[in-house]
Amino acid sequence: MENIHVNLGKDSYSIYVQNGLLDILGPAVRRISNTDKIAVISDDTVDRLYGNRLQTTLNNSGISSKRIVFSAGEQSKNIETLAQIYAALSDFSITRSDAIITFGGGVPGDLGGFAAATYLRGIPFIQIPTTVLAQVDSSVGGKVAIDLPSGKNLAGCFYQPKAVFIDPELVRTLPERITHDGLAEVIKYGCICNEKLFTLFEQVSGDDEINLCWQEIIKTCCEIKARIVEHDEHDTGERMLLNFGHTIGHAVEKYYGYGTYTHGEAVAIGMMLLTAQTEALGLTERGTAERIRNVLQKFHLPVMMEASEKELLKYIGHDKKKRGDDITFIILERIGKGKRFPVLGPDISTYISKGDLA
Numbered sequence: 001m002e003n004i005h006v007n008l009g010k011d012s013y014s015i016y017v018q019n020g021l022l023d024i025l026g027p028a029v030r031r032i033s034n035t036d037k038i039a040v041i042s043d044d045t046v047d048r049l050y051g052n053r054l055q056t057t058l059n060n061s062g063i064s065s066k067r068i069v070f071s072a073g074e075q076s077k078n079i080e081t082l083a084q085i086y087a088a089l090s091d092f093s094i095t096r097s098d099a100i101i102t103f104g105g106g107v108p109g110d111l112g113g114f115a116a117a118t119y120l121r122g123i124p125f126i127q128i129p130t131t132v133l134a135q136v137d138s139s140v141g142g143k144v145a146i147d148l149p150s151g152k153n154l155a156g157c158f159y160q161p162k163a164v165f166i167d168p169e170l171v172r173t174l175p176e177r178i179t180h181d182g183l184a185e186v187i188k189y190g191c192i193c194n195e196k197l198f199t200l201f202e203q204v205s206g207d208d209e210i211n212l213c214w215q216e217i218i219k220t221c222c223e224i225k226a227r228i229v230e231h232d233e234h235d236t237g238e239r240m241l242l243n244f245g246h247t248i249g250h251a252v253e254k255y256y257g258y259g260t261y262t263h264g265e266a267v268a269i270g271m272m273l274l275t276a277q278t279e280a281l282g283l284t285e286r287g288t289a290e291r292i293r294n295v296l297q298k299f300h301l302p303v304m305m306e307a308s309e310k311e312l313l314k315y316i317g318h319d320k321k322k323r324g325d326d327i328t329f330i331i332l333e334r335i336g337k338g339k340r341f342p343v344l345g346p347d348i349s350t351y352i353s354k355g356d357l358a
């Protein structure tokens with residue numbers, strides 16, 4: 001089995017990647033969690049597709065599990081669902097020596113991870129990601145959160161999982177739109193630190209060729225993220241690079257209402273608009289925005305939208321890279337080289353006011 005290690009001292013863990021892993025991971029879960037009682041937090045789509053298979057391997061390893069299931073989608077990543085999860089954990093009499101599995105995409109991962117971090121002040125948890133986005137990004141690194149009415153991921157913490165189990169075969173049942181949504185985060189990695197990965201997306205003709213190297217892509221992305229998180233677990237420096245496209249992206253998600261644009265789609269718009277602008281300002285190598293546009297469009301990701309600049313600025317005001325009125329944007333020098341770029345409050349609109357904004 002492929003195994004990527006995330007070295008974080010006492011909070012270190014491994015990411016296991018193997019086709020078919022879902023049906024055989026019970027013994028490893030038992031060993032790592034050291035318990036025979038586990039709550040599985042998932043959404044209704046993932047539970048319907050894969051819940052029985054997960055429960056079977058857990059049962060076969062002597063683990064009794066309770067499935068805590070909420071409605072699929074970003075609209076559930078909120079305080080109301082969190083309260084329902086706390087109540088279900090309480091009903092199941094989970095204790096600190098038991099464990100939680102978050103099973104699904106980034107929504108069950110972020111929401112269930114936040115429940116794990118906070119219920120009884122912390123229950124050990126394991127991530128089993130089932131979307132492209134969760135397998136390449138959200139299951140690694142310990143950012144867990146819920147959305148608040150004022151913005152994305154505004155209540156959360158850093159809480160590392162005990163392990164991540166990735167079964168690449170699970171993404172075969174994803175709708176095309178959700179697959180592409182996850183590819184936006186893969187393209188992001190290429191933009192900020194891996195030109196070879198980006199070039200792969202330029203060279204392939206489309207989804208079929210990407211599917212052929214899916215395991216390799218997962219491993220590359222998890223390696224990139226693991227190394228960045230090891231250097232800067234708490235997002236005070238290098239980790240901010242992973243937020244390329246997210247300052248505008250999170251504002252777009254909120255502006256349109258959660259679920260209108262998926263997270264990856266909003267990040268695609270964010271990467272595109274910011275890079276068009278930094279290129280026009282002479283901060284980014286010429287031709288970069290065009291390369292990003294071509295790759296995003298190849299995978300049917302949006303590269304523009306209409307929004308009021310004033311409203312977007314309001315939501316950008318909640319970005320976690322803000323310090324006082326100022327903000328650190330993540331911009332590209334060129335493909336494969338992202339950098340942090342501090343911008344003074346009065347200048348922020350310069351970086352979002354052109355492109356395709358209305």
Ligand SMILES: NC(=O)c1ccc[n+]([C@@H]2O[C@H](COP(=O)([O-])OP(=O)(O)OC[C@H]3O[C@@H](n4cnc5c(N)ncnc54)[C@H](O)[C@@H]3O)[C@@H](O)[C@H]2O)c1
Nearest residue numbers: 045072073105106107130131133137138143170173174263
């Ligand atoms: N913590 C992090 O580091 C991090 C990183 C990136 C994104 N995120 C967060 O992740 C979330 C987006 O994640 P997502 O795109 O995975 O969303 P999601 O969890 O809502 O999943 C998208 C859809 O796919 C369905 N689905 C999941 N697995 C499936 C499968 N194997 N087959 C068929 N359908 C399946 C889900 O039911 C859902 O309808 C956002 O909230 C974003 O903020 C967090």
Ligand SMILES: O=C(O)C(=O)C[C@@H](O)[C@H](O)[C@H](O)COP(=O)(O)O
Nearest residue numbers: 137141143152153239242243246320
């Ligand atoms: O892990 C990180 O760090 C990231 O920024 C990864 C992002 O893809 C992810 O969307 C993350 O949840 C954004 O974090 P936030 O701190 O901007 O809420």
Ligand SMILES: [Zn+2]
Nearest residue numbers: 185246263267
């Ligand atoms: Zn993201």
